[in-house]
Amino acid sequence: MKKNRKILKILLILAIAIYVIFVFINQQKTLNEYSKKSEELQQQIADEENNNQELNQKKDDVNSLEFIEEMAREKLDMYHPNERVYMDQGM
Numbered sequence: 001m002k003k004n005r006k007i008l009k010i011l012l013i014l015a016i017a018i019y020v021i022f023v024f025i026n027q028q029k030t031l032n033e034y035s036k037k038s039e040e041l042q043q044q045i046a047d048e049e050n051n052n053q054e055l056n057q058k059k060d061d062v063n064s065l066e067f068i069e070e071m072a073r074e075k076l077d078m079y080h081p082n083e084r085v086y087m088d089q090g091m
Helices: 002-060 066-077
Strands: none
Touching: 002 066
């Protein structure tokens, strides 16, 4: 009878140890996934901040005289008075 109790005790301790190891491994996998996702999100945040800076720069450039003049030339075919425009017909 004492042998049976001792064996049951050992089996119980072994089962608890296996369960703890199993839980630890699963938690480690979850932590690794969260860490990877966090790195991806940090990279995405950095990319979006760069994009935001570029858009802010474009917004500032839109109000500049050079940009307005360039758009008038390209989109509206407008030129300064007495300005000669040469077009290459060879292409």
